[in-house]
Amino acid sequence: MNEVVLTLFLVVALFAFLGSGVWVALSLLGVGWLGLALFTSAPVGQVLATTVWGASNSWALAALPLFIWMGEILFRSRLSEDMFAGLAPWMSRLPGRLLHVNVIGCGIFAAVSGSSAATAATIGKMSIPELQKRGYDPLMTIGTLAGSGTLGLLIPPSIILIVYGVAIEESIARLFIAGVLPGVLLVSLFMGFIMVWALVNKSKVPPAEPSLPLRDKLRRTLGLMPVVLLIAGVIGSIYAGIASPTDAAAVGVALALLIAWVSGSLTWQSFVDGLMGATRTSCMIAFILAGAAFLTVAMGFTGIPAKLATWIGAFGLSKYELLAALTVFFVVLGCFLDGISVVVLTTAVIMPMVEQAGIDRIWFGVYLVLVVEMSQITPPVGFNLFVLQGLTGKNILYVARAALPFFLLLVLAVILVTAFPGIATYLPDAMMG
Template sequence: MSMAFLSVLLLVLLFVLLGAGLWVAFALLGVGLAAMALFSNAPLGLVLATTLWGHSNSWALAALPLFIWMGEILFRSRLSEDMFEGLAPWMNRLPGRLLHVNIFACGIFAAVSGSSAATAATIGKLSIPELARRGYPERMVIGTLAGSATLGLLIPPSIILIVYGVATEQSIARLFVAGILPGLMLMALFAGYVVIWALLNRASLPLADPGIGLRERLRRARRLLPVLALIAGVIGSIYAGIASPTDAAAVGVVLALLLSWASGTLTRQSFVGGLMGATVTSCMIAFILAGASFLTVAMGFTGIPRLLAEWIGSLGLSTFTLLAALTAFFVVMGCFLDGISVVVLTASVIMPMVLHAGIDPLWFGIFLVIVVEMSQITPPVGFNLFVLQSLTGRDILTVARAALPFFFLMIAAIVLITLFPAIVTYLPDQM
């Protein structure tokens, strides 16, 4: 049976199972079982049990529920209010003024959340009504929030980088550090776009708020200190080599609980709610990873990844052509699946191809996350679009149109890291 027919058959089976409404984890397990039963003589039950246990019993994976819990705790705290009050006085002099608060607040919350949807919901709940009350254009408010919230996937600690690291056996600490400069670059691109837009559309912006003195701005900026200390504690300990990502995640949870307690938002209800939210999300992701790990092993038995890599190699595609094709492929996949599912679904097939082409898997992880970020603001299954639709009451196409310029800015970011890979690799190489 030809490789092409076998690949198409398994792909059709996967989409049939997903289209039938089956959970992603069950769909992955089903395809893996079918592949092994039909196209190999391996002991099915033994491989299934060994794979599920081996990939679930992972110390690196322990960081996942802890970082999710940290984000859930801060989601229920006064963090977004403190960030708005601390950032707003410093944005008044920039072209675009308080639109920049969305960008920088999302960047800061992304560094303590790790979730794109949580970043959009947390910052959006405060900034959307506040900026609407002040008369800022709704389209730019939605667009800056939709684009900037995707930073939750890239700026460490990133949940999806943990998933990628576990699925591809890459160092999670190096992936975290690799995401810092690209994340800052994206923030600069977003802020630059807002500046240019504001200079071209001065009449669309409300009058600037009355200026306040330096002393008052510094006083308000003190509200940012706790969250900046939390970021420094988590990311700094990893970068300095003091703690592993799992150790740093445990420290982050403790600091988040202390921050929530100090702000008066830590109650029995918020504690239990955060713990249950983290449990549900962690179980979902871990279950998907277990299914994906079995599919990866099953693909190894069928030989599809190796044959596909050889076939791609025989086409003689340049690295740039291959990356362009993969970008289009991942964006299309992201139109129908969430980012974590995209990563775990494709890792087993894509990684041999990537390694065969001589692409650094660490660099490719950041490339993949940026592309998945793009899919978060593309209909019909862009999670950030759903969050903002619920916050604004606008239809999904209106929200998607507002986010479109930021989609193209992410394409620009991909071009930049492709032309200048040191943007990704410089900091990890210093560790």
């Protein structure tokens, strides 16, 4: 059968499964099964058994549930309250004042959560009432949360970077290091935009609150120190080569439990809730990864990825034209699927084209996460927008309008990382060779 017709058939089958409400993992397994059973002579049952076992039996994947559990523990601790109290006194003199707490707070929580939705929800629950009470512009309050919440996908330990690394068998540690400078770039872009907006719209920024004595500022900041030390310990041990991502994640869970216990927020109920929440999320991701691995092998048997790469190569697209087309493709796909599903669903088909175009795999992982971040706040159907709609009760179009400037800043970040690839590749090359 013609490869184009076969590809269209499988794509239609996938969207039929997804549109009918079938789980993403089962949809991937179903499409892989159809591809093998109808268009190859491979033994479907044996391929399914060996592939699912191989995808699940991965030591690198063990870091995933541990990092998710660490985030769940801290999600149920007093972290968000301590974060606002510790950051607010230092932000009050910057143009935009406490709006910067959203950006820095999301950046810190992203480093212990790895989840975009959890980051936006946790910081939003804490900051929205505080900023509303002080009279900050609601549009900008929601916009800063929508944009900064996406940092959970990029700043290590990023769950999506772990998934991408497992899917393409790339070093998780190198991917984590690659995400650092792009994460700093995004934080800088967001804070710079807030400052410019505040200087142009002075009437929309409340007057500065009375300044606290230095001693009080430092006392409030002490509440942040346990989490900052946790982040430094977990990520620093990976970068220093002392621990693998899995070892560091286990240490992170132990330290997170200790922080929650010392802060008085660790109860038996919160421990069980955190453990069950991490179990549900981890099982969902592992199931999706197993389905994606089976689909990848099935596509290999049909020969679609290689032939599709050759077909696209015949168009003579330059590297930048290919990236522009992929950006549109990922943003559209991200309107319908969560970020992890986008990554595992497309990796098998996309990577042959990427490698043929001579694009660095580590750099492409950072690019992919940035584009998936864009899809999380793509008006009007990005996932983070629905999270914030639930928190604020605002119309989804209002939330989308608030997020639009930050969507454009993410577009700018993608352009900068593409124009200056060293932003993503310098640290991995310098620290790990």
